[in-house]
Amino acid sequence: MRATADGLAFTGCSDLLVVLSGGTDYAPDPARGYRDPGADPLALSRRKARAAAATDPDALRSTHVADYQRLFGTMSVDLGPSSAAQRAADTWTRLTDRARDGAAPDPELEAAYLQFGRYLMISGSRDSVPMGLQGPWLDGNDPDWMGDYHTDINVQMNYWMADRTGLPGCFDAFTRYCLAQLPSWTDTTRRLYNDPRNRFRNSSGKVAGWAVAFSTNLYGGSGWWWHPAANAWIANSLFAHWEYTQDTAVLAEIYPLLKGACEFWQARLVSMTVTDPATGQDREVLVDDKDWSPEQGPQDAVGNTYAQELVWALFGNFHTASAALGRDAPLRATLDGLRARLYLPQVSPTSGWLEEWMSPDNLGEDQHRHLSPLIGFFPGDRITLDGSPAELLSGVRALLVARGMDSYGWANAWRALCWARLKDADRAYQLVTTNLRPSTANSNGSAMNLLDIYQVEDDRSIFQIDANFGTPSAMVEMLLYSRPGRIELLPALPAAWAGEGRITGVGARGGFTVDLAWRDGAVTEATVRSTGGRTTEVVANGTTRAVRLAPGRETVLRW
Numbered sequence: 234m235r236a237t238a239d240g241l242a243f244t245g246c247s248d249l250l251v252v253l254s255g256g257t258d259y260a261p262d263p264a265r266g267y268r269d270p271g272a273d274p275l276a277l278s279r280r281k282a283r284a285a286a287a288t289d290p291d292a293l294r295s296t297h298v299a300d301y302q303r304l305f306g307t308m309s310v311d312l313g314p315s316s317a318a319q320r321a322a323d324t325w326t327r328l329t330d331r332a333r334d335g336a337a338p339d340p341e342l343e344a345a346y347l348q349f350g351r352y353l354m355i356s357g358s359r360d361s362v363p364m365g366l367q368g369p370w371l372d373g374n375d376p377d378w379m380g381d382y383h384t385d386i387n388v389q390m391n392y393w394m395a396d397r398t399g400l401p402g403c404f405d406a407f408t409r410y411c412l413a414q415l416p417s418w419t420d421t422t423r424r425l426y427n428d429p430r431n432r433f434r435n436s437s438g439k440v441a442g443w444a445v446a447f448s449t450n451l452y453g454g455s456g457w458w459w460h461p462a463a464n465a466w467i468a469n470s471l472f473a474h475w476e477y478t479q480d481t482a483v484l485a486e487i488y489p490l491l492k493g494a495c496e497f498w499q500a501r502l503v504s505m506t507v508t509d510p511a512t513g514q515d516r517e518v519l520v521d522d523k524d525w526s527p528e529q530g531p532q533d534a535v536g537n538t539y540a541q542e543l544v545w546a547l548f549g550n551f552h553t554a555s556a557a558l559g560r561d562a563p564l565r566a567t568l569d570g571l572r573a574r575l576y577l578p579q580v581s582p583t584s585g586w587l588e589e590w591m592s593p594d595n596l597g598e599d600q601h602r603h604l605s606p607l608i609g610f611f612p613g614d615r616i617t618l619d620g621s622p623a624e625l626l627s628g629v630r631a632l633l634v635a636r637g638m639d640s641y642g643w644a645n646a647w648r649a650l651c652w653a654r655l656k657d658a659d660r661a662y663q664l665v666t667t668n669l670r671p672s673t674a675n676s677n678g679s680a681m682n683l684l685d686i687y688q689v690e691d692d693r694s695i696f697q698i699d700a701n702f703g704t705p706s707a708m709v710e711m712l713l714y715s716r717p718g719r720i721e722l723l724p725a726l727p728a729a730w731a732g733e734g735r736i737t738g739v740g741a742r743g744g745f746t747v748d749l750a751w752r753d754g755a756v757t758e759a760t761v762r763s764t765g766g767r768t769t770e771v772v773a774n775g776t777t778r779a780v781r782l783a784p785g786r787e788t789v790l791r792w
Contacts, residue, residue, distance in 0.1 A: 250290045254282035259362075259451060261413035267452045304355045307399035308738035310348065312730040315341035325671065325681040332670040338729035343708070346669060349683045350394055350705035353698065354403045362451055363407040364391050368698045370684070377695050381448045381456070382410075384463035385527040386603065389470050390643055390699040393612065393650075393706040396477035399738035399746065404474050408483075410451075411467060411490055417453025418443040418464075419493060426459065432532060433459045435501045436522050442497030443490075447527075461501065461524055464494040465543035466608075472550040473612070476717055479744030479765025479784075484554055492561065495551045495568055498544050502571065505535065507591075510579065518576035526589050526605045529597035536591040538578040542609035548572040577615075578606065580628035586635060587628035600637040602644040604651065607632060611650045614716045618655060630655060641677055642668045642685040642700025649707035653725040654714065661711050662727035668704045713749065715741035722749055722756045722773040743769050744784075755792065762787040 235242045243249060256277030260269040285293060319327055319339050331339050357368040365382045368391075382388040388407070395404040422444045427434045445463045446455030471487040502519040509516055520536030527539065548568045555565045576591065583593040589606035590596050609615040610629050618626065633651055638660065640648070649664035672678035672686035675694035680686050685700035711725040713736075720741045731754040739747045744766025750758045756773040763782040771778050774792050782788060 248290075250286070250293075252282050252285045254278045254285065256281070261362075261409060263413065263416045263453055267413075301355060304400060304402070305348075305351060308351065309736065310344045311735045312340035312344045313338075313732050313734050315339050324683065328669060328671040328679055328681070331666065340730055340734075343665065343669070343729075346679075346683060347398075347705040347708050350701050351398050351400060353701055354395060354398075354400050357698075358391075358395070358403040358406045361406055363388065363410045364698060366697055366699070367695075370696065370698065372696075377689060378448070379450070379456075381450055383448060384445055384460055384467065385447055385605075386643060386647070387697075387699050389466055389612070390646065390703045390706075392470060392474075392702070394702040394709075396474060396740040397706055397709045399740060401474070401478055401740065408471060408474070408487060411471060412486065414449065414453055415443060415490055415493065418445055418455075421453070421455065422497070431459050433461050433522070433524055436503060437500060439500040440497075441500040442493040442495065444497055458525075460527070461497075461521065462540040462543045464497055465540070465547040468494040469543065469546050469550060469613070472554065473742070475554075476742040477740045477744070477764075481557065485558055488554055488558060488560070491547070491551050491554055492564070494547055495564070498547065499568065499571065502544075502575075503535065505576075507576065517574070519571060519574045520576050520591070526597065527603050529601050529603065530590060531596055534590045534592075534596070536576050537605075538587070538589050539605040539608055541576055541578065542613055542615060545572060545575050545577065545609070545615060546613050548575075578609075580624055584631070584635075585628060586632035587625070589632075599635050600640075602640045604633075604636060604644075604647050607651055611647070611654050617716070619719075626655075638663060639667060641687055641697075643687075643697065643703055646700050646703025646707050649704065650710050653707055653710040656725050658711060658725040658727040661707060661725050662729060665704055665708060668700055709736075709739060712736055713739050713741065713747060715743065715745075717743040718769055719743075720745065720747060720761070720769055720771045722747075722759060722771065723751055723754070726751070726754055740764075741769070745769060745782075757792060759790045760787055761790065 256274035258269045258272035258274055260267060320341065327339055327342050330336055331342065353368065357364045365380050366378055366387055367376055367380050371380060392404055392407050395401060422440060422442065426440045426444055427438065443464055444459060444461060446457055447460040448456035468491045471490060475484045475487065501522055503522050504517055505520055506515050507518050521540035523533045523535060524537050524540055525532045526537045548571060551568055552565055555561045578588045581588045581593040584595055587606050607629060616625055616629060633648065636648065645664045645668050649661045652661040652664065668679065668685065670678040672680055672694065675688050675692060677688050678686055684696045685698065686694050687697040688694045711727065712723060714721040714724045733752045735750040737748040739749065741747050744764050746762045746764055748760040749756065759771065759773065761771060761780050763784045763786055765784050768781050771780055771790060778790060780788060
């Protein structure tokens with residue numbers, strides 16, 4: 234081995250082991266300023282590197298493989314065969330060929346893209362902090378937006394995939410982060426939320442609970458502007474994880490976050506009078522105070538759909554959590570009353586879209602990247618295909634059509650998830666393949682290693698990770714839709730995957746996992762396992778079957 238100004242030169246080597254190690258003094262403890270004064274990052278790094286270097290390389294590799302496969306093996310996916318020519322080509326060639334007009338599907342490439350998202354999740358969200366805009370895959374110390382946690386879609390989309398794809402343990406990093414930040418978020422809200430410089434301060438003059446800004450970081454900080462509805466979205470995301478696991482310990486752990494978010498909204502909501510279009514009668518409703526619909530339109534509108542939907546879901550989730558844990562019955566009753574008075578969006582008679590503001594007019598961009606007004610459709614489920622009025626669903630569809638089919642990767646993923654919930658397989662699949670198109674000349678799309686590329690300017694692009702998680706989430710949603718009490722199989726199966734396929738280990742809300750096989754577009758068999766759930770209905774091939782299971786048991790359904 235010879236050291237030179239250019240690096241290290243090796244001669245006479247048959248193989249080479251390189252050990253990389255890192256350390257940190259970060260601690261998830263606000264009382265210590267999120268730092269551990271007793272930790273020496275350099276000493277920690279050296280200790281780990283020396284231990285690894287003293288271990289046989291084959292043992293290092295086999296230990297890593299076993300550790301990784303323990304998680305990776307919880308799910309498999311087969312969307313059908315690709316051609317021999319496709320299999321023989323490299324990834325970049327396959328991406329390029331698939332993007333050509335009239336190109337044949339490449340199901341194995343699409344399955345690999347889904348599994349690549351799981352690889353990123355396993356590698357980036359375990360005994361660590363959660364993943365932000367780029368996860369740990371940075372190429373320098375000055376990432377765009379500081380590589381932070383954006384709370385108006387990024388960090389939430391990052392974790393839609395974990396429970397769906399058999400990786401519930403990878404969600405824990407997000408939970409731990411929120412719990413560690415709660416004391417700082419609460420203190421900052423109490424001291425600063427009603428500061429006159431906050432454009433979104435509470436006009437009531439009251440403040441309680443906790444809130445965050447559009448940007449948060451590891452050290453209790455918040456940046457950009459305050460983002461009132463983010464606390465509801467974060468709390469709802471944590472609650473959805475419990476819906477998959479049905480673990481009472483998890484529910485008890487996140488309960489303070491749910492309660493604090495509810496207390497914030499109890500202090501924030503304001504009353505106003507509206508005319509009911511159905512009856513012509515005036516009625517009193519509760520609305521979000523002056524706010525913004527991310528990331529467009531007026532910044533001083535009240536009752537934006539985005540916040541109204543998130544708070545409606547938050548209060549409902551708190552009811553379920555407090556009842557399950559036997560806590561805070563008086564607060565539960567109070568919030569139930571507030572929830573019943575919340576204004577909920579209507580379909581605009583002007584545009585035919587589900588309104589984004591309390592106005593028949595669209596006050597923003599027709600094709601805006603965010604789907605803020607559809608948050609009650611996905612990731613929420615106040616609006617459902619099987620339970621909502623046709624007019625409301627028509628407004629959802631019309632807004633989706635208006636928003637378009639080509640945007641940033643994360644925005645395409647959100648669109649694909651909504652189209653999957655509408656059972657429009659063609660549009661959902663089109664958006665998946667749009668995200669698979671190769672990124673050239675800084676365009677939006679996939680790099681040759683499948684990382685999602687985000688065009689920042691005409692001559693500059695960056696890697697941003699959320700589409701690598703949101704797109705696999707959409708693929709799974711096309712194969713299985715779930716909410717507590719209902720599991721629907723193959724709701725939006727595209728023709729490209731319809732011939733024959735199988736997916737195993739899919740998480741379903743209500744406390745279940747599902748293995749699913751199909752042929753010629755129809756379900757042939759499904760295995761439903763309970764991870765804590767007891768009853769659900771399974772819908773497939775036009776039939777509905779009731780399933781009752783004890784935790785840990787399974788049943789096989791055949792058609």
